[in-house]
Amino acid sequence: MKQCNILAVDDNKSVLSALDLLLSSRCKKFKALHSPNQLLYELQNQTYHLVLLDMNFTAGINTGNEGLYWLQRILEYDAEMGVVMITAYGDIELAVQAVRLGALDFIPKPWDNNKLLNTIESACKLSVTRKTASANNPVKANLTSEAPLPTFQTDCPSAAWQRIMEVIKKVAGTDANVLITGENGTGKELVAREIHRLSARSNKVMVSVDMGAISETLFESELFGHKKGAFTDAQADRTGKIEAANQGTLFLDEIGNLSSAMQAKLLTVLQNRAVTRLGENTPMPVDVRLICATNCNLQSMVANGSFREDLLYRINTIQIEIPSLRNRLEDIPVLATFFLEKYKSRYDKPSLRIADDVMARLQAHSWPGNIRELQHSIEKAVILCDGNLIRSNDFIFHKESPTMTFGDAGGTLEDMERKLIADAIERHSGNYTMVATQLGITRQTLYNKIKRYGL
Known part of the structure; x- marks a missing residue:
């Protein structure tokens, strides 16, 4: 932590003061911001290794969407930046979603000082190691989940996964809209990318949009684009995500999080196959192959009126259900070995291997965050391991909060x-x-x- 510059962003001044008192003497530099509006400016003008980011900034809103939005903006600016989320309650789904998007860890409020310091210490070590690896080998360090589906997925032995691969191969050659369902972290985006890779549109772009991280006020600007002067902060023309995906594939993740108003606007675009930028009146035809994903039960949402039935029909020509990792235990050794090889190379630890008893423990863990949690756990273990053998104490597992009656x-x-x-x-x-x-x-x-x- 001594070599880390840390930036904390939270609208609660008491939280910032507590972090200042706790961290200022332990890190190289500490700075606090009470609003995320200056966040990117600060990152552009100062060097930071770690950002502590609150999940909510608007009074009365506790969805976490604001934090997820700013997390994405940080990682778009610097993919190697370490981010630890600060959440008002230990909601495992929200934490898993943040980790899936690239956060290193999360801190629940109110926190225990020792646990907080341990979390930040580990995050600092991870972030510094990542940045060092990026500087020494920028090609390897820039590998992200944006790459095509890794070959390890086709090698997974479980019958459930082999059936999914058969469906992917059949669907990819068509332009049918696909809905991918399953828990967070099961690899829905990777499946979408494999469908795109095998499609006739593979030589065109695939544009990914996390619908759960877009606030309603930014929805039209993000998806449809805008003309300069369309609203106060529109200082230049902007191409929307749908237009950017023209002739390629548009992947809409977390589509179950859309409000009714946003669903209606999206449905109009999909029906008309045309998009109108904010500030303009002329629709622009678009040709996209649509793939959506969600961890929600959209049929149940249709039944209770929270999701439009006509939109569900529009996006659900083919549905692919991805099983959770706890239901694919035989795939864990293959996945763990793939991630180990990837991070051994990235962090220059060629002799590293996983102890046999650790592999058994990996198969015994429930993995609430699924493949994404396994990937991050392996990366952390590779970084934290001091010898050539990864042991149990090199792993950091977040315990599930079991549902009780x-x-x-x-x-x-x-x-x-x-x-x-x-x-x-x-x-x-x-x-x-x-x-x-x-x-x-x-x-x-x-x-x-x-x-x-x-x-």
């Missing part, structure tokens, strides 16, 4: 209290004021109980 709680008051608080946090999306009000306790008492139960 009062009948399963073990019968103690403490177990039931923990369950009650966890349910209230989930019900109110991490709004601690509402949680405390429901439970009839003060916020400080709530913080103490959250810390006590590790929530």
